[in-house]
Amino acid sequence: MTSNTAPGYLSGPIMGHIQRMTLSGGLGLMALFAVDFVDLFFISLLGERELAAAIGFAGSVLFFCQSLSIGLAIAVGATVSRAIGANDLDRAKALIGSGFVLTFTTGAVVATSVWLGRDWILGLLGAEGYTRDQASMYLAIILPSFAFVSIGMAAGGVMRARGDAKGALWVTLSGALVNAALDPILIFGLNLDLAGAAIASAMARMTMFGYGLYKLHQYRMLIRPEVRQVRRDLPTISAIAVPSVLTNLATPVGLAYVTAAMAQFGDSAVAGFAIITRLQQVAFVALFALSGVVGPIAGQNWGAGYFDRVRVVLTDSLKFILWYCLIVCLALAALTQPLLWAFQASPEAADLIRWFTYGLSTIFVFNGITFVTNALFNNLGAPKTSTLFNVMKATVFTIPFVWVGAIWLDAPGVLVGQTVGSVLVALWGLNRCRRWIDRLDDR
Template sequence: MENQQVLRDEKISKLLLKYSVPAILAMMAASLYNTVDRAFIGSIPNVGALAISGLGVTMPMLTIIGAFAVSISVGGSTNISIKLGENNKEEAEKILGSTFALELVVGVIITIGAIFFLDKSLYMFGASEHTIKYAREYMSVICFGAIFNLPGFSLNGAIRAEGNPKLAANMMISTCILNLILDPIFIFGFGFGIKGAAIGTVICQLVTFIWTSYYFTKGKSTLKLRVNNIKLDKKIVKAIIIIALTPFAMELAAGSIHLVTNKVLKVYGGDLAIGAMTAVTSISLMFLMPIFGLSQGMQTIIAYNYGAKQYNRAKKTLGLALIVSTIILTLGLIAVKLVPELFVGIFTNDKELMELAVKGIDLNLITLPLVGVSILGPVYFQSVGKAKVSMFLTLLRQVILLIPIIYIIPKIFGLNGVWISQPISDIGAMIIVSIFLIKEFKSEKVKTFA
C-alpha cells in the first residue's frame, strides 16, 4: 500500500530516478558483457580486424539464443509474479521449476544443434572463408554454455519477480566485472584468442547459474527451486509460452536486422565492413542501453498512474523520460563526433577497419538523439495496455522500415547507402511514433491531462 501511494503521490522526477537507476545499471552491465568481448577481440595482434568481423557474423545466432533466454524468462517471471500476488507460493514454485526445466531443455537443443549445424548456420549469417574460423571458435564455446546460461538467466529473472531487483542487478554487474578480468587472461595470457573471450563469458554465465541456483536452494529466497518441480508441466509450460511468444517474436524480428545487414555489408563492403558495423553498433549501444533502462523504469510509473486515471502523471512521466533520453543521446552524439577514433579504438587498432568505422559513425549515428522517441513511445503504449500498437511501433525502426530501406538505398549509394539506411529509418520511425503519441494525447480520455 505504501509503495502504491508513492507511485500515486511522489514527484515524477524522484520516481523516475528511483525506478530507472537499477534498470539502467543492469542494462549497462549486460551491454558491457558484449563490449568487453569485442574490445579485447579487436585488439588481438595480427588478426583483430578479421576476428571482430567474425564476431559480427555471430550476432544473428547470439540474438536467437538471447530471444529464447529472454522470452522464457519473461514468461516464467510474469506467471510467478501473478501467483505471488495471489499469495499462491506453492504454484509459484512449480512455475519456477518448469521455467528452469524449459530453459535447460532449450539450452541442450542449442548445444546439440551447434555440434551438427554450426558452420552451415554461420555461412548463412554472412561468414566467409576468412572469418568462419573466428566465428566458429567463438560460437562453439558460447553454444555449449547455453546449457547453464539459459537456466541461470531465468533464475535471475525470477529473483526480480519475487521482489529483489537489486540482487539481480548486483549479480549482473559482478559477473560483468569478472568478465573484464577473465577476458585478457584467456585471450592473451593463455593465447586462446577469440575462443578465450567466449570461455571468459561462459565462465561468468556459469557463475550466474551457480549463484542463482544457490540463492533458490540454500539462500534467503522467498521461493525455493525444488527437484520435484523441475519438470515440463504441460499446463505451466503453456502459460509460460503464451506470454513468451510476444517478446520472443520481437527479439527475433529485431535481431533479424543483423542477418540482413551482414549480407548487405558483405556485398558492398566485404568482411571488414561487417567488422566496422560491429564496432559502430557496439558504440551506439553504449548510449542506447541507458535509454532501455529508462524505459523499464518509466513503465511501472506510467502503468500505475494510467490505471489510477491520473493521466497527467502518466503523460508527464513520458515527457520527462523523453527529455532525459534526448540529453543522453545528444551528449553521446557530440562525444562520438568529437573523438570517433577514441571510441573505435576500444574495438580495433587496425588502420583500415578504423577508417571504415569512423566513416560509419559519421553517417550511421547522426540521428542518435531522435532514437529516444522510437524507444520510449512504444513502451508508453505497452504500459497503458495497447499491446498491438506497442508491438507495431517497437518493430518499426529496426524491422518494418529498416529492412526494405537497407536493401534499396545501397543499390544507389553503395556502402554509404548501408550506413545512411539507419538514419533514414530513425527519422521515419520518430515521425510515425510521434503521430501515434499526439493522436493518443488528443483522445477523449487523455484530454483530461490538462
C-alpha cells in the first residue's frame, strides 16, 4: 500500500462521513469496550459479588488510564488531520512519529505511578478486604500493557484522520477477538478466575498495539522519530494534547467520586454500578465514537477554510445523537430483564440497573452533545474551553448533586445526581460552540 493520502472530508455529505466513520469507529470502540464487558460477564457467572465489585473499583482506575489514552489519540489525530488537510504528508509522518513518542512516554509514566499506588487509590475509592485485594491484583496484571495500548489507540486515530475506516476498526477488533477467545480458557479452563480475565485483557491490549503499528507500516507512514524533530513538534502536539487529556481525565475523576459514593452502600451497589457503566459504554458506543470522528472532519474543513461545512458537522452530529439515543433507550428498556438474568444481578444491583434502563439512560443524549462540542473545541483552536466544560461537569455539576442524591435516595440517588448536571453543561457548551464557529468564520 502506498502512502498517497488525500483529504477525504472536504466534499460529499457531512452526514454520510459521520455515519460511515462513526460506524467503523463505533465497531472499533465496541471491540475495546467489549474487552471489559466480556470480562465482567464471565466473572459474573462465577457468582461472587465481590469479584464483580472488584472489577467495578478497578474499572474506575482503568477508566482514568483509558481516558488519558483517548486524549492523546485525539491530539495525534487532530494534528495529523490538519497536515493531511493541507496536503503536507511529510509533516503528517513527522507528527505521527513525534506523537507516538509523547504517547508512549506519558503512558509509561502514568501506568507506573498508578501501579505503585494502586492499593492506596483503591482505598480512596472505598474498596476493602477481599474485594480490594482482588481489584489490586487485577490492576497489577493489566497496567503494564497501558503504554502499548495507548500507541494502538493513537494509531487508530491516525487511520481515522487518513479516512481509513476499516483499518481503524481492526485495531480494536483484533484486541476484542483475542480477549473473547482467551477469557473462557483462562477464567474457566485454567481456573484462574479474575486473574485470567486480567491476563486476557492485557493480551488483547498488546494485540491492538501490534496491529496498529503493522497497518501504519503498510501505509508507509511510519518514520524513525528524531530527538530534534520531537522537540520541534512537542509544542504543536502538546497544545492539543494537554487540554485534551485534562478534558478526558475530568470524567474519570468524577466517576471515581461516584464510585466512592456508591461504595458506602456495599459491594452489591458497586457491582450494579459496574454493570451500568459497561452497559453505557456498549449501548452508547456510537456517541463515544462520534467524539473521535467529528474532530478530523471539522479539522480538515477548518484547514481548508470551509466554515459552512464545519457548521454542518455540528448540526448533523446533533441529529445523529437524537435518533441514536431514541433507539438505544427503547432497546435498553426492552432488554432489562434479560440483562439482569445474564449478569445474575443481586436484588440491590438489579434495582440500580432498572433505574438506569427505565429512565436515566435518556439523559445520555446530553452527554453525547458534550462529547461533540468538546471534540470540536479541541480541533478548532479552543482546547481550553473544552477542558473548562469537562472539569466543570465532573466537579461542580457532579459532586454536590451526587452527595445530595445519596442522602435523599441512597444508591439510586447517586445515579440521579450524576445525571443532573450533564443537561446544563451540554446546553451551555452547545451555545458556546456555535458562537466559536461563527467567530472563526469572521476572522
